[in-house]
Amino acid sequence: MSINFSTSIGGAFFANPIFTASGCAGSGKELSHFFPLTSLGAVVTKSIMVKPRSGRATPRMAETPSGMLNSIGLQGPGIDLFLENDIPWLREQGARIIVSIAGESVEDYAVLARKLRNVVGISALEVNISCPNVENRGQVFACHPDTAAAAIAAVRRNIGGELPIIAKLSPDVTDITAIADSVIVAGADGLALINTLLGMVIDTTSMLPKLSQKTGGLSGPAIRPIAVRAIYQVRAAFPKIPIVGMGGVTNGRDAFELVLAGADAVSIGTATFGNPMAAMTIKNELEELCEARGFNSFSDAVSYAHRVEA
């Protein structure tokens, strides 16, 4: 294999385009039991908040056809313990690190950016403004151009330096390109597409919603066509913006589909739950597929589905 498989997102370089998806790999410790984290393009950590958070009550999960609903609710230790424990450990592994942050207010995003601005060893920041598992669905920043821009602008103002900001968007909007436009104007260097979609399962025996919080985020192969569509639309509107694509990627062919739509990197999420080696298998298959389709460089395959045949 001899193709150039590297990629870059907003000036950050990655040896290969396969990342973990936030919330689907913790901080990498468990997966490191199965493969070295250095073989990933990057570890995208579980979205971290200002304070420790218990997450939502159980049941938190419902399997659906080719997918699953989750309502974890951003369980985590909070930024201080995360910086004390998880980041040093990831640095020791030699992993490329993208830290994902989530806030309940614009001020939270500003606080998180200030805490992270001088941390050594981080390649980029993913700003999760689209988690559906918050108490009030109205708080999803990514559902409105103004709130999305406010969160990203708060990070931009406080992060300083050269750290690229990747805004993670929700597909649960009327026009995702309008949200993309507002966060790019606000200072996002790249986009992560897509977060989960809000769904519900009702247990027909108890005749109540299966999840304790009633709704949850839908992920897995069921949402892949939506990811492909969202990435394709945003790429068509913004030919230069770096995109980290995700949504139901299970094999190399799926990853290649997102790349053709416009993804500069591909995150592996729910597939890891079914197979801890998924990211490694997908990486190998994607590289083989790029080569088999005649690409000498991975970057040449990005957005290739947008070409106009003469």
Added chain:
Amino acid sequence: MINSKAVQLSAEVVSNKKVGAYHHMVFAVGDMAASCRPGNFVAISVGGASSSLILRRAFAIYRASLRSDGMGLLELVIAPQGSGSKWLVAQEPGDRVDLIAPLGTSFGIPKEPINALLVGGGYGSAPLFSLAETLKSRGCRVDMVLGASTAGKIYAPLEGKRSVNSLTITTDDGSAGIAGRVSDVLPKLIAEHDVDVIYSCGPMAMLEAITLISQRTDVLHQCSVEESMACGIGVCMTCVLPVEGEDGVIRMTRSCVEGPVMDGNKVLWNTSREIPDGVWGK
């Protein structure tokens, strides 16, 4: 942290037999069998390559053994309840499944001979027979109580019965043993056999009832909890329950890596659908 012995492998089905309401399945797993302990579990991919079932299914290990000819065998007792377990019990000798094991914590084995009472609900009896053998080999007295809704759902194979001093059976409908629940017979058995430790596995309501009895009678209680999981390896955060840590802090704790075997007294029971007050980060 994930069980340090965990490996992922393609395992051949060696045998598959229907036993009452359950299937007893044996898989060839090589040397991995030697690192399985009573209480550990296995996570299996179901449905085949083109399946719409994307998540692994977790099963308590019934028995694991490395034979003298070097063949490692892993045995499971499976209740075909959902589409995943139904697919699994339809696999025949020679078929292969993708499994990860051993996962999770195991039952603590005392250094001194003690009096142990093993309590299983339904197919929750599965991990208790290998535990009974281990405890017996350490000189412990081992009494067992198995309960289920009805006689066909009691899993008590002949070879399992040999490793216990006494076996009490309860059924909700009275079709076998004593009519009632396992918790009805526990106080008498605890007193009669001067029980030091209860080991349990079964539905959460049963584990909660046993915890209350263990607290009243001042008996230690190690239980194997059952929470639905998506990954089994500690990354998805779905199988959590509130557990008090050694530092006294109650955290939403993953039952796949910090369980399934837990100290019953440290678990806050009956807490699904609401995070209890006092949990860290609520």
